[in-house]
Amino acid sequence: MSTVRGVGVSPGRAAGPVVLVHDRLPEPASGPEPADLAVEAGRIRPAAQEVAAQLRDRAERASGEARAVLDVTAAMATDPSLLSAAERAVTDRRLPAARAVFEAAAQFAETLAAAGGYLAERVRDVEDVRDRLVARLSGVAVAGVPATSTPSVLVSRDLAPADTADLDPKMVLALVTEEGGPTSHTAILARSLGIPAVVAARGALSAEAAGARVDGSAGTVELVAEQLVPEAATRTENRWHGTGSTSDGHAVKLLANVGSVTDATAALDAGAEGSGLFRTEFCFLDATTEPTEAQQREAYAAVLRPFAGKPVVVRTLDAGADKPLPFLDVDAEPNPALGVRGLRVAFDRPGLLDRQLAAIVSAAEDTGADVSVMAPMVATPAEAAWFAERARAAGVGRVGVMVETPAAALCAGELLSEVDFASIGTNDLAQYTCAADRMIGALAELNDPWQPALLRLVAMLGEASRAQAAPVGVCGEAASDPLLAGVLAGLGVASLSMTAAALPSVGAALAEHPLKTWRRAAEQAVSAPGAAQARERARAVLDG
Structure with a gap:
């Protein structure tokens, strides 16, 4: 028996036989050279259409986060720039179609990884699309989650978000991955499905265990040589009355993070009291020129309209060196995460910000949503x-303003x-506090939102909130952890958006x-020497 520790990203305990997930195909060969380059290049787009159609079919049978992930992956499968690059690799470099797709996707993924932030989080999606296209072009089965007739614990190097999206919680008792982090799509989907999950559990595959006991709250995986009788995950029964508050009536607004009309609808269906983070980037991501004020107004209004009469916090454009947009003409930087991003982009382009603010105000008037506006990546009071x-x-x-530094x-x-x-972006605040890129699985423990250093910064903000009579919220993935959400409330956070x-x-x-x-749980967590101990001490207060 051995115990592996990772980062718990979805609470609950479960045990059962282990099923290994082999999620990568062998790298396709560079030869032989195609006999007809035009015909070989012509195979790529039909294959992409077939992959996209399969993903869209799965999306139609899903809902919420799962549907959104499958829709995004389907769109990425037919991305014109990716497919054009692959076709050129066939015609210019005389590569087989499968190898051409593999190399084009590698370049695409490298660009996104270098960009950091939100775009870096799409690398796993690109790799998933690559593998599906390569499998289709090679005439082999797509690697992924194997079919099983027994409820099991899935153990993998990493899981593609599209494979996680439609897992059956009755058959998947828990997820364990050697890579990934607390803000990955796989982690978010595991929480949405109610499947206990531990990521960054290095060594889980090498143990070659037949059975596993998983604690998604503590972040531990006990691996054993014998197959275990399946034990269904223990989960808290959701007895939520629709308004965020502690048992003694202290209000804590429970809000949703949104970035599209679909998100807005899902938020209200789930009982959100409003939105604590409306990401406006969707209006800009595919634009080669800056959208006009009228275009922005219409796009924002579509998302705000379902929230008529409810509070919505709109974040201004969060782009720049880390999330490059063609019309911004931002120079490449050696470390984009520390560069010209967020509000910093507007310092040399104030008109860009002014036009967006005007569009937001007009959209609020059009829809009746109770709109507030915040800026990302603010570091100083002067900013x-x-x-x-x-x-x-x-x-x-x-x-x-957002507090991310x-x-x-x-x-x-x-x-x-x-x-x-102010609204705390715990994802960025964690990576900047611990100097740990949140996209690197080996550093996932440092990006655990239970890190006491991060909690101490939140405590400082809670104290300032009381002194200034200005509320502070959290809109990072930390708000999605039920135990940590209560601790954040104990630290003085007035709203949680997730x-x-x-x-x-x-x-x-x-x-x-x-x-x-x-508050007692928060005090214990803040005083802990590490993330695991912070979680344990907080839980001990509640269990006592």
């Missing part, structure tokens, strides 16, 4: 003041004196204890 002045001049009634947290009091509220699928479990967990208990 917050600059943004607040422009936003208020545009007619924004409630102005805020230690600098912003350390200046919390001065920062909140310039704006009406993936829609996490709302019921977070709402139910929050309502199980009074605020004073959550």
Whole structure:
């Protein structure tokens, strides 16, 4: 028997026989040279259409986060730039179609990884699409989750989001991956499906175990030589009444992160009290020129309309060196995560920000949503003041900033004196605090939102919130963890915004204890020496 520790990303305990997931095909050969280059290149797009059609068919049978992931993967399978690059590799370099797709996808993935942030999180999707196309062109089966007649624990190097999206929780007792991180799509989907999951569990595959006991809350995987009788995952029954509060009535708004009309609908169906993060990038991602104010107004209104009468926090464009957009003409940088991104892009392009603010204000008037606006990547009080002045001049009634850097947290009091509220982006704040790229699986433990250093920064923000009478929320993936959500409330966080699928479990967990208990749990977590101990100490308070 051996125990492997990783990062728990979806709570619950389960045990059962292990099924290994072989999720990668062998690298396709560079030869032989095709006899007819035009015919060989012509095979690529039909194969892509077939892959996309299969994914769309699966998407129609799914819902929520799962449907969104499958739709995105289907769209990526027919991405014109990827397919054109593959066709050129056939005609110019005389490669077989499968090898051409493999190399074109590798270049695409390398570009996204170098960009960092949200775009880097799409690398696993590109690899999944690559493998599906290569399999189709090679006439072999797609590697992925094998069919099983017995409820099992899946153990893999990593799981493609599209394979995770439609797993059956009755047959998949738990997920264990050697790679991945707490903000990966696989982690988000596991939470939405209610499947206990541990990522970054290095050594899980090499143990060659027949059975496993998984604790998705503690982040541990006990691997044994014998097959275990399946034990269904233990999960908290969701007894959420639709309003976020502790058991003694202390209000904590439970909101949803959205970036499309589909997200908005899913959020309201799940009972969200509004949206704590409306990502506006969707309006810009495919644009070769800046969308006009009228185009932006129409796009934003479509997402805001379902939230009529409800609060929505709109984040201004979060792009730049880490998320390059063609019309921004931002120079390449050696370290995009530390470069000109977020609000920094607007310092040399104030008109870009002003036009977006005008469109947001108009869209709010069109829809009746109660809109606030916040800026991403704010590091200093001076930057917050600059943004607040422009936003208020545009007619924004409630102005805020995102706290994603230690600098912003350390200046919390001065920062909140310039704006009406702040929202903590725990994903970026964790990676900057621990100097750990959140896309590197080997560093997943440092990006665990239970890291005491991160929690201490949140505590500082909670204190500043009380002193300035300006609310502070959380809109990172940390809000999706039911136990951590209560701890954040204990640290003074006034609202939690998350993936829609996490709302019921977070709402139910929050309502199980009074605020004073959550505060004690928070005190214990903050004083812990590490992430695992922080989680254990918080749980001990609740169990006691």
